[in-house]
Amino acid sequence: MLIAKPEFYQAEIAGEAFSLPIIQLDDRRAIALLMVIDMGVRFGDIVGEAIARHFGPFKPDIVVGSATLGIPIAIEVSRRLGKDQYVILQKSPKFHLADAMVEDVRSITTATPQRLLLDRRSITLLQGKRVLVVDDVVATGSSMAAAIRLVRRAGAEVLGAGVILTEGHSWRDALGKDAELIESLGHIPQFDVVDGVATPDPATESGAWPGGAPRLARTASR
Numbered sequence: 001m002l003i004a005k006p007e008f009y010q011a012e013i014a015g016e017a018f019s020l021p022i023i024q025l026d027d028r029r030a031i032a033l034l035m036v037i038d039m040g041v042r043f044g045d046i047v048g049e050a051i052a053r054h055f056g057p058f059k060p061d062i063v064v065g066s067a068t069l070g071i072p073i074a075i076e077v078s079r080r081l082g083k084d085q086y087v088i089l090q091k092s093p094k095f096h097l098a099d100a101m102v103e104d105v106r107s108i109t110t111a112t113p114q115r116l117l118l119d120r121r122s123i124t125l126l127q128g129k130r131v132l133v134v135d136d137v138v139a140t141g142s143s144m145a146a147a148i149r150l151v152r153r154a155g156a157e158v159l160g161a162g163v164i165l166t167e168g169h170s171w172r173d174a175l176g177k178d179a180e181l182i183e184s185l186g187h188i189p190q191f192d193v194v195d196g197v198a199t200p201d202p203a204t205e206s207g208a209w210p211g212g213a214p215r216l217a218r219t220a221s222r
């Protein structure tokens, strides 16, 4: 069944309200879509500042972001941490990445299985370093788990993972102990489509924060 009329979800991100369009994935499921590249320069400022402010005291050496929508976040956060270099984990197997380190990914917004690639020339930037991983949304946790595996395979320590939104809670199982590394600026539910209306999935939201909501979502108000 299709969503009958356009719906929006009011998400709180770093203490500010943003209206996200609800987009149908299939007959039964929908998501509140956060397209970072459509949110404007001010949004980049807000999220870059909030993530850098939280993780700055942990003294990351370098920021790693996953293509595609983690790229602007990696740049904004690196700028505020005073770092010139950052590392991007790529998705498309470009010609110069034939020999890349590879990890498999399965995302809810992309139908086909994907891979995350680390250019071996970037390993020297990561080896022995303290790394902050950033991304736009952690949903299944599959992309974040792959990013963490790649960073560790490169010989780095992952000190934390900063995301704009957590979405639903299945990422906790996918990440296991590494779920503790996640700090988000906000949270969105996943949606069931019932009689043409998108409804937050109660099964994933009730009692979903056993240890309380993430620190960053609670304290990021400006």
Ligand SMILES: Nc1ncnc2[nH]cnc12
Residues within 6 Å of the ligand: 031, 032, 033, 034, 035, 108, 109, 136, 137, 139, 167
């Ligand atoms: N809600 C969302 N918006 C944008 N990208 C996503 N990837 C997974 N969930 C998403």
